[in-house]
Amino acid sequence: MRELAGDTSADRREFLKLLGASFALAGASGCSGPPAQEIVPWIRRPPGVAGSDPQFYASTLRCGGDVLGVRVETHEGRPTKIEGNPLHPASLGATNPMAQAAVLDLWDPGRSQGILRKGAAASWDDFLAEVNGIPADAGGLHVLSGRVDSPTLAAQRQRLLGRYPGSHWYEYESIDNTNSLEGARLAFGAPLGVRYRMDRADVIVSLEADFLGSMPGHVRYARDFAASRQPEAAGRVERRLYVLEATPSLTGVKADHRWAMASSDIGRFAQRLANNETPLIRELQAKRGRSLILVGPTQPPFVHALAHVLNERLGNAGQTVEYFEWPEGGSESLQTLVTNIEAGQVKTLLILDGNPVYTAPADLRFGERLGKVPVTIHLGLYRDETARVSTWHLPAAHALETWSDVRGYDGSASIVQPVIAPLYGGHSAHEVIAALLGPDEPNGLDLLERTWPNLSDQALRRGFIEGSAPAAREVRVNLSSIAVPEKAEGLELLFRPDATVWDGRHATNAWLQELPKPITQLTWGNAVIVSPDLAAQHKLRNGDHVHIMSGSNQIEAPIWIVPGQARSSVTVTLGYGRSVEGTQAMGQGFNANRLRMSTERWVTRSVRLTPTGNHSELASTQQHHVMEDVRTPQKLHRSFYAEHPKGEYRWGMAIDLNSCIGCNACTIACQAENNIPVVGADQVLHGREMHWLRVDQYWEGTRVRHQPVACQHCDHAPCELVCPVGATVHDSEGLNLQVYNRCIGTRFCSNNCPYKVRRFNFLQYSDLKTESLEAQRNPEVTVRNRGVMEKCTYCIQRIEKAHITADREGRRIQDGEVVTACQEVCPTRAIVFGDTSDPDSTVSRAKKSERNYALLEDLNTRPQTTYLKEVPNPNPLMKDDV
């Protein structure tokens, strides 16, 4: 890779060369470039298997605030798809949307592709020369990183601080759990980590804790939560979820009772709860040891402390909630760095894989202050806001290109394993620190083995280090008094991570940009979320611009009206308003960090909102969010037509709406699996998004009913009837097939589809020009061109693969052998798929539920996909307000 170090871009020839090198690496033992080390496949294929079969490698990804164990699917050395690692405790085989999109980041041609010194090309050797010039004992070396959750990086930190006496290491995350740690410090005197056991909790009270959508561990929590609420489960206990929050989250809209309440009022509610002043406490007391009060990281520390008090008093500590020590603490804060810069102590600042110029709170004026540091070194995937003002920019290696390790929500460690050699000559944080530590510091796997001396092939294959989670600690609350702030008047402004681009780190990812954000269904941008009341008060419609003034700062942004929003709260999401040339992040949305203060990172009180009279159209994928009429299925009529010939199997799907939390992971998994193109904001505005699987949402009061809708594979498919060239036909296994080659694009099938699940290539949406994106695509799935209709195929390529395997082994396809992409990714296991002609298959059993129904049943389309009705469990004694 070294020859590329001075280049700023890889052309086609070099790209293909790299690809070849990557292939060599991805084999059993590679030997190109650093790190030239062995990586061990997840499954060793038996001999005789064709080389075109995909290989799976276990690795770990940090994404969306979570750490997920993954299996990376590679075709001939090219990573094409991410699946969850069933052995990993935070994943259990599922992922969130960000993990699905990681593979697109890897291949993104907009990634930084060369080392820069003051904007000019430089080489790694130039960089080494620079760092060798740093005096070891002058104390001018400062390092700013994201949260240190890698044991190996923590060890390197110790060695670095030892080697360079007087140096400092700071941590900054735009979205962090400082409040939670401080809350634990208030309650227990130590900044303990908290992990929950959703499977044991019968009654959950969430105080703005979005444990299904954005809290670390949310994928696992969602699994446990959904499993515990299965209406058909044997020995089932009534489970109930109460949520208090200001702005609707995935957790809130799924609750049995949800109360919209200003974020700054929630602390007082917690106090009333702790003082036994609400009727809710009786239900909690009745479920002693099986209840749970959890608090989101956006609430101030005292609310966390109150929850610790309550959980201890209700006997939940050690049962539904566990405390553990986070081993990698010990860095300083961004504020300290700013103070040190002001004091002129910082001579060299190394920024490891972060973008503080963009993410730092506005009052720190970080970008400006960075100019006072003589030498700044930025390591990052993109030439982002921080890279542009740094002296040095080093392209970072993608997580799929590096060796590392990382701790998950519960403290357990897992391995980050490269599956491809760095495409654009990137370096990992470990390598950069190693460069500072001198030639004796090992790299790659050797470095990992220093942290984990007994690292076995087995652990690499499993991707997960058994028994590495810190044990739960028995702690007692020791709390004297808590100062609860007075009720504030006026509007509060809330800052929240964006559901898809998070704090902006995923803003360059086109899949995530185009993925509809749950609740708002917006794509390619953010908005100021206001309640219908507030909108009516200011006579605002969706997309109308407002000025938000907070202190002396002001931004102009479009609004979006969301029913469950608290009246006195307006919410902005972070991660937009980025300026990274040549990437998808350019020019989308507005930068909410410009209103964010380091002292009030989640809520700013007393902001003013004034309409500006401007308007822009926001690209939402769903315009109507209310189920208009109550359906009364009519009597079904016999068909005049002969039934389709029955084949050996009959594929069908059941989607459990009781489990579905509306996270949209299925949508993006489908996109990754089926080479679905992105179309851009203007095309989404035109209603031309291409997602084969969408998650519809319908508001019911302040709650949302989610419904994933893809092709229903109707037995009496209205689309098949109207195609003049027979481009959509039925097969003997019950599949409704779309023959792309035959399609001439009349679009009658789409008009006639009552579910509107067909997607048309109105323009040339598939990018046929970008070399690297071709490498990303699933070789098993056709790339569609313009003028052709497409839709969900039930992942026919996976069905065919199962057919081939079963035929070769002379047996039937077994239940569970075909797993669709949406099913595989689903955190709550809401989707089951299989052979409905086998009465004992999982899907057949699911369809026997009395909750089972077909969508628009009275149209007599006889869909193969059916839904299991959602059964909420509201408290009959509780009215829907506090």
Next chain:
Amino acid sequence: MSAADIVGSLALERRMGRGWAIAFAVAVALTVLLGVGIIVLLDRGVGIWGIDVPVAWAFAIADYVWWIAMGMAGTFISAALYLTRQGWRTALNRYAEAMTVFAVSVSGLFPILHLGRPWFFYWLAPYPNRMALWPQWRSSLLWDFFAISAYLLVSILYFYLGLLPDLAALRDRATTRGTQLFYGLLALGWRAEARQWDRFQTLSAMLAGLAVPLVFSVHSMVALDFSEGLLPGWHSTIFPPFFVAGALFSGFAMALVLAIALRSYFGLGSVITGRHLDNLAKVLLATGLFVAYSYVCEVFFAFYSSDQHEIRLTLNRFQGSYAWTYWVTAFCNVGSIQLLWFPRMRANVVVLLTVSILVVFGMWMERFMLIVTSLYRDFLPSSWGMFYPTRWDFVFLFGSIGLFFALFLLFLRYLPMVSMFELRKSSHSEHRRP
């Protein structure tokens, strides 16, 4: 000079005047615009239009139905009135047939161009191929393809057959070698022998007999393009007769527009008389009333069916986002024609022209309304969406109007706009009348 001579000299001397030249320039400019539109469409795809999911059909299909409907009146005037021996048709049938041929030709562009991959339109035809692939016979689009092809073929044949005696007459009168050759080749050796006349009569009657059912079948077929779908507002058995009536309605309106224009521009008042306009207006009123009846039936059946989707759609047509299209349609197609009950109004050329133009416009709006209101809100509220036309939608609409008029203006210049031999025949019979 007899009326037939006037018509003949118009074609031969080609003194069309300034008005013609201006009209032709505008029409050609619009045609060029259409050409540009087609090139851009082929280069970039149908996404240049405003169509989306759920509204995957809009302007192109509305244009198509509008144009093919326009042709109906021509065939009806020349064929049905021929078979029923309505002598007054002779003044109208030639230009009306030309109108048919051009309108059907223009309309035929749209089903091809609206395809995602227009270069594969021939896959609709059941031609032998190595893959042994046939079209899908249950789809109305396929039968529509046959219906348009058959209709275009028969109307061209019928138009050309009727032209033969006149082409020969022009050949005989032509003074320059070039025109003699031009008309001589087109006349296919017509010598006005008794035997030729005999065959001519037989063939005319046969083609008229073929064309009349086609008037009904083509438009019933177009209607089935919609009623085969299960969408509320489309899935209706009333569509075929409703579409036939609508087609005649808009066709007669267009015939009236052209009649009035030709009459006043070329001074053909003695050929296209007040009686012709009156007759056309009466037919317009009659077909318009049938269309109005269909509108009422649609509403009645929606409520009578007690199907909630149909009821919701009907109410939405009255007051939804596209309600204005419904009320414009109702005003143009039902309201405006009520004037035609009064003989004085039917005698007033300005009123007739205004009403006819309103009907032509209203019938385009009706097709747009029928297509878009059913699509933009179908079954699941989550997939509802709007349709907003782009400039390319208008390029194709106005470009097709330009193409139609360019062809029609060329017809006026090079061919006799009224059937000379029939005019002569009918004037003979009128002279003989006591």
